[in-house]
Amino acid sequence: MKQIFTLASRNIWRNKRRTFITAGSILFAVFFAVAISSIQKGTWDHMVDSIVHYHFGYAQIHKSGYWDDKSLDNAFDPEPVTKILSDEKDIRQLVPRIESFALASSGQYTKGGMVIGIDPQRESRLTKVDGRVIEGQYLLSEDEGALVAEGMADYLKISVGDTLILISQGYHGINAAGKFPVRGLVRFGSPELSKQLIYIGLEKAKWFYGTENLITTLVVDTDKPEKIEHTVKLIRKNLGDDYEALDYKEMMPDLIQAKEVDTAGSQIILMVLYLIIGFGIFGTILMMLKEREYEFGILKAIGMRTSKLNLMLWLETILLGLIGCLAGIIVAFPLVYYFYKNPIQLSGEMANAYEKFGVEPLLPASIHPSIFITQALVVFFLITVLAIYPMIKLHRLKPVEAMRG
Amino acid sequence: MTDKKVVVSVKDVHKTYTETKVPVKALRGVTLEIKQGEFTAIVGPSGSGKTTLLNIIGGLDRPTSGEILVDGTDLSQLSDNKLIDFRKTHIGFVFQSYNLIPVLTAKENVEFVMLLQNVAQQKRDQRTKELMEAVGLGDRMHNRPSELSGGQQQRVAVARALAPKPAFVLADEPTANLDSASTANLLDIMSRLNQQEGMTFVFSTHDQRVIDRARRVITIEDGKVLSDIRK
Numbered sequence: 001m002k003q004i005f006t007l008a009s010r011n012i013w014r015n016k017r018r019t020f021i022t023a024g025s026i027l028f029a030v031f032f033a034v035a036i037s038s039i040q041k042g043t044w045d046h047m048v049d050s051i052v053h054y055h056f057g058y059a060q061i062h063k064s065g066y067w068d069d070k071s072l073d074n075a076f077d078p079e080p081v082t083k084i085l086s087d088e089k090d091i092r093q094l095v096p097r098i099e100s101f102a103l104a105s106s107g108q109y110t111k112g113g114m115v116i117g118i119d120p121q122r123e124s125r126l127t128k129v130d131g132r133v134i135e136g137q138y139l140l141s142e143d144e145g146a147l148v149a150e151g152m153a154d155y156l157k158i159s160v161g162d163t164l165i166l167i168s169q170g171y172h173g174i175n176a177a178g179k180f181p182v183r184g185l186v187r188f189g190s191p192e193l194s195k196q197l198i199y200i201g202l203e204k205a206k207w208f209y210g211t212e213n214l215i216t217t218l219v220v221d222t223d224k225p226e227k228i229e230h231t232v233k234l235i236r237k238n239l240g241d242d243y244e245a246l247d248y249k250e251m252m253p254d255l256i257q258a259k260e261v262d263t264a265g266s267q268i269i270l271m272v273l274y275l276i277i278g279f280g281i282f283g284t285i286l287m288m289l290k291e292r293e294y295e296f297g298i299l300k301a302i303g304m305r306t307s308k309l310n311l312m313l314w315l316e317t318i319l320l321g322l323i324g325c326l327a328g329i330i331v332a333f334p335l336v337y338y339f340y341k342n343p344i345q346l347s348g349e350m351a352n353a354y355e356k357f358g359v360e361p362l363l364p365a366s367i368h369p370s371i372f373i374t375q376a377l378v379v380f381f382l383i384t385v386l387a388i389y390p391m392i393k394l395h396r397l398k399p400v401e402a403m404r405g
Numbered sequence: 406m407t408d409k410k411v412v413v414s415v416k417d418v419h420k421t422y423t424e425t426k427v428p429v430k431a432l433r434g435v436t437l438e439i440k441q442g443e444f445t446a447i448v449g450p451s452g453s454g455k456t457t458l459l460n461i462i463g464g465l466d467r468p469t470s471g472e473i474l475v476d477g478t479d480l481s482q483l484s485d486n487k488l489i490d491f492r493k494t495h496i497g498f499v500f501q502s503y504n505l506i507p508v509l510t511a512k513e514n515v516e517f518v519m520l521l522q523n524v525a526q527q528k529r530d531q532r533t534k535e536l537m538e539a540v541g542l543g544d545r546m547h548n549r550p551s552e553l554s555g556g557q558q559q560r561v562a563v564a565r566a567l568a569p570k571p572a573f574v575l576a577d578e579p580t581a582n583l584d585s586a587s588t589a590n591l592l593d594i595m596s597r598l599n600q601q602e603g604m605t606f607v608f609s610t611h612d613q614r615v616i617d618r619a620r621r622v623i624t625i626e627d628g629k630v631l632s633d634i635r636k
Contacts, residue, residue, distance in 0.1 A: 003520045010508035298504045301465055302565070303493020303521050305486060400466045403500070 004308055008315035012323075019320060022284045026324025027331065029277040030375045033270050034332035037374065040266055042340065042366035044259045050359045051255070052248050053127060054193060057095065057219035058228045059247045061235065066216060067244060067251070072100050072171045075214035076243070082218075084238050090231045095122040095219040098205040102168035102176065104148075104198060106156040113152055113196045115166060117205020117215075126221045129186060129199065136160035136184030143201040145183035151194030153185050160184060164198070170210035178208045189360030220245075274382060282386050285317060289390050296394060297402025309394050314387045321379040329372050339365035409440040411474075412573050412605050413462055418471030420457050420628075431457040432468070433628040439573065442603045444596065446610050446619035454628040455609045456577060462607065463496050463575045464488050476572040493521055497566030499576035504562065505550040511561045512537065512546040518569045536564035540594050556587025560594060567598065573605035580612045592618050 012019050052058055063076035078096050085091055098117035103110055120139040124130040129147075130138040139147055146164050148156075158164060162182050170176035180200060188194045206212060220235070222228060228247045235245040249256045289296075296309060343364035346354060351361035420432040431454045439445055439462075449455045460466040461473060464480050473480045476495050483491055492498075505514045515536055516529045524532075537543050540560035542553075550558050559579060566574045576595075580588040596618060598604045608615055616622055624631040 003517070006513075007506070007508060014508060295504075295506070298500065299506070300489060301463075301492065301498055301500075303489055303518055303569075305489050308521075398466075400460050 004312050005315060008312050009319060011312070011316050012319050018284060018287065019323075022281060022320055023324035023327060025277050025280045026321055026379060027328040029273050030325050030328025030379065031332045032273060033375050033378070034329060034371055035335060036266055036270065037371045038332075038336040038365040038367065039339065039363060040263065041368060041371060042336075042343075042364040044262070045366055045368075046343070046362060046364050047255065047354075047359045048248065048252075048259070050190065051252060052225075054188065054190065055127065056248055056251055057126060058222055058225050059220035059232050059235070059245060060251065061094070061218040061220065061239070061243055061245050062216065064242055064244045067246060070099070070216075072098075072169075072209055072211060072216065075171060075211050075216050077213055078215050078218055079213075081239060081243065085235060088231070088234060088238075090222055090224050090227055090234075092221045092223050093122055093125065095119065095126045095221055096202060096215045097123075097217040097219060098202065098209055098211060098214075099216050100168060100209060102166040102198075104152065104156060105165040105167065106158045106162060109156045111152065111155050111196075113198050115168070115198045115200060115205070115208075117202045117209070118199050119202045122221075123199075126219060132186040132188065133184045134187045136182065139183055139199065139201055141201070142203055143183065144181065144204055145200075146180035147184050147186050147199040148182055149194045149197040150185050150187045151191060152196060152198060153182070155195070158182055166198070166200075166208065168209070170208070171212075171214070172210075174210045176208050176210060178204075180204075189362075191355045274378060278382050278386060281317065281321070281383065282389070284320070285313075285386060285390055288313070288316070289393055293397070293402045296397055297399040300397065301399040301403065306395050306397075310387070310391045313390050313394065314384070317383045317387055318380065321383045322376075325376050325379045329375065333367075333372075336365040336371075337367055339363075340367045409442055411438050412441050412443075412476060413437075413439040413607070414472075414474040415458075415462065416472040416474075418458075418461060418468045418473065420454075420461060420466070421469045431628055432461070435471075435625070435628070435630055437623060437630060437633065439605065439607060441572075441605055442599065443621055444599045444606050444619055445621040445623060446608045446616050447623045447625060448610060448616055449625035449631070453625045455625045457628075458625060459575055459577055459607070459609045463498060464492050493518055494569055495572045497569070497571035497574035499559070499562045499566050499574060499579045501578040501581045505558055505565070507550050510547045510549055511542060511553065511564075514550070514561055515564045515568050518565065522569060532568060533564075536567055537561075539567075539598065540564045541590070554587070556583050556590060559583060559587070559591055563591070563595060563598075567604065573607060576606060576608045576610075578610055578612070579608065580610070580615055585614075588612070588614055 061081060063074045066074040082094055085094065096119055100115060101112060102115040104113045120141055120143065124138065134150065139145065148158065148164065153159065160182050164180045164182055166178050166180060168176040188197065200208065220231065222231060232245045232247045239245065299309060300306070343362040346361035346363060354361040415435055415437045418432055418435045422429040422431060435458060447455045447458060457466065461468050464475065467481065478491065480488065506517065509517065512533050516533045519529045519532065534543070537546055540563055542557060542560055545553060545557060553561065580591060583591065592615065595606055599606055608619065610616060621635045623633045
């Protein structure tokens, strides 16, 4: 094997110019593939992460039917659920919420908003909302006050220390009205969230909406988001039909579908790119075969089996591919790393479209290892497929005919 | 010579090429034996069939009919892969155009077949050194073929052919591309290896200098043995 590797590694430098041209074309393909994949993955990951981390969490548990009819009347007692799921290892914590809408008013300004009752400590561990406070302070447990999103505060012309009036319809249609001192202002990257979010303490929310000990949502916090589908299955199995458990993909099907369509589109572009490069590599393989037919004949004559010849030629092309692939990754990495650290800021209509999804209008690149590994695997696969032709040729090659020229 | 072991036995071998529009009968019933230690030249005009005969003896081509026994093995019974393995261990080849592997050094070229045979490194090194010294190139072990003259390359090719201790060495026009001095030098080496170590050599050649040094000359014409003269 060492001997075959030595031969292959030396052979690729026999025609340096051709090696550079072939490796250069692979570099070009890998560079573009990495750049496209990185921006695409980065953008979608950012979009999903934004939505998941700002608000949804990786999964949620509700009373059965809540997701289709988001009414306070579908609230439930979290105690039995918490007990049943207390032994699930993949669940870090269950974060309770009461989610509903209310009219928010201050002075002569009134605006509809989403009023969410949160357990301040657990919520901060999940969404890190405490880190988004730009003025005033975060809610304390049992707090009587409210945290208001910056956009909403601007509209209502209120600031820390002012009083916010909330009016809504509570559990089973009761009137809900209350006064809430503004404890702090929070900033969200998403203007959509910024315009409508108000947080109040969970106990205060129960009082406000009249739900007593009931809540609408238990958000599932996990250390292993990659296993969330499995975790949700377990939750469903344990809780039965009275409750519904949804992972983030089920909660955002439009977004996930859009991601899949977009990814498939760029996969086709990359396939065409690799097809073109594949023909280039194939041309090199054909030239190598033709030029060295005589030499292959000699090698067979003196006792080298076809399988070893095939291995040598495959190694040569793999090495060539590896050089191009590594060079492509090395050239692309600083670029994608730059855009990973300094995401492209969108503006205009594009930015508006992002904001509608509740996502900051940014295009960050991803430096996830899978992007680079995928390119290496694609080149490896491409070359292995292309190596089938020379394998057939070498198998049929007769030393006498090859040496006759 | 009669008590020597028969290395190559060719019995009524025919070879017809059918790939051409008109079938070409290259060999028409050749029968001969080559014994251990012979220094044999196969001669004949172009198209006489001597290269075809050499290829068939070397297991590089298969006869249309007839029997080839090399070192007691019937080559027609071997599969393609077995034939490759047989060539590796039993037959040494020296070709007209040196045919060394250009990316390997002289030493690596010589030990190449031994590596294919999985010979231990110590034995390989020892044998390579012996052979390189035997062909007078002990000081050029680490040169690549492009750094050697034609004569030197052909001497490396001889060393490579001898490396696996073959039953015999087949040399197809080994001096065709060499000048007089290199030819004489190469013939001296092969002659010495033949006389001192008993190595069997079979040449196909046009070169009178080779024919003069051969101790047996087989003349082929129109695919048949025209004469077989022992000196």
